[in-house]
Amino acid sequence: MGELDVTALQRALRRFAEARDWEQFHAPKNLAAALSVEAAELLEIFQWLDEAQSRAVGPGHPLHERVAEEIADVQIYLLRLADKVGVDLDAAVRCKLARNEEKYPPEKARGNATKYDRL
Amino acid sequence: MGELDVTALQRALRRFAEARDWEQFHAPKNLAAALSVEAAELLEIFQWLDEAQSRAVGPGHPLHERVAEEIADVQIYLLRLADKVGVDLDAAVRCKLARNEEKYPPEKARGNATKYDRL
Amino acid sequence: MGELDVTALQRALRRFAEARDWEQFHAPKNLAAALSVEAAELLEIFQWLDEAQSRAVGPGHPLHERVAEEIADVQIYLLRLADKVGVDLDAAVRCKLARNEEKYPPEKARGNATKYDRL
């Protein structure tokens, strides 16, 4: 839905960190750890639900707001990390999508019984 | 840098999954697990580096391309998951940024010695 | 099944690290990151399986050996980390089990509909 203004958001995050003197903590190593921790907090919401129950977590569901907040946390650390290591998010995603198209040709992937490395 | 065309990317990911008959695997629970696994692959690159070494991983660094690819993987699963649970990425991020501004007033956060929950 | 000789294993791991001059990398922070990465590699095996399929992964199953190896990796880093921070694994586990008994009285936990924080 919509667009993510990466430039503006990364600038806002930079200012946020600078205003609190937190740039010293934002080494890529630490941001990667924090990103991983936030991804786990997102997973925690779903850990005891079965797949069908997890599919029901749309707008209006009691867990929806919490899911939205954890998704935001992951996105925020990802924007910050990409900024610190100089990765162009849009270019990196498009490059990976092209690679995935090659790696998983539809006709082969369809009948594939090994359930790994699914995008 | 630039913008992320969330609508277009989510549509592309939806088609990618449909063409391979992978929608059946993309329950939010599974996507949250996959997101967490990708975040760990990103962390793995930095795990034995010290903070200073991690700060050197910019464009041209031998690890830069690998970092870019793992960042893309995290972004891709995040786009997919947000699509499946009906979360507007941009709105969720802006909402969380506003909350963080309130939660961590610069003057208090500056002198803060406890190093937790840093954005 | 059986016992884990924590003292002997931690001594073996200490020698292993010393012989390779790896103690310099084994800061608790790094070991916690590595542990998290190994836990994700274990999760990766199950990420696209449904619960019933995951229940079938016992001895003889094609995924069993891989699961055993990832479980071992997690246990190894946990032994190493506990050694480095001076945590007595057995005491810590028994203390937590006692706390869980209090926190989740069977009669209340049984009828509990919220599926969170399940041990």
Next chain:
Amino acid sequence: MGELDVTALQRALRRFAEARDWEQFHAPKNLAAALSVEAAELLEIFQWLDEAQSRAVGPGHPLHERVAEEIADVQIYLLRLADKVGVDLDAAVRCKLARNEEKYPPEKARGNATKYDRL
């Protein structure tokens, strides 16, 4: 330090789950997710510390108790998961240690500049 009585602990965990009717939630897939979440909670304690600060987290340190509790949580889910998939923890660890001895000969590992896959 000491020993971990795997048999007794796994039996206690089994009874704990049965008494609360939680066996239904303890599919290996869910336990692997929960293990990963607990490992992230452990990592969270260290995420903004530098390596030297993390090396100071021994007995008596203000963070020591919290670290001990999160280590216990990881160990508990690992015991539970190993029980459910029929993995002998001690045998799996010894097997992996032997493999690591072969994979990383001390003389080669010593001079190794690439900081990856360090045990």
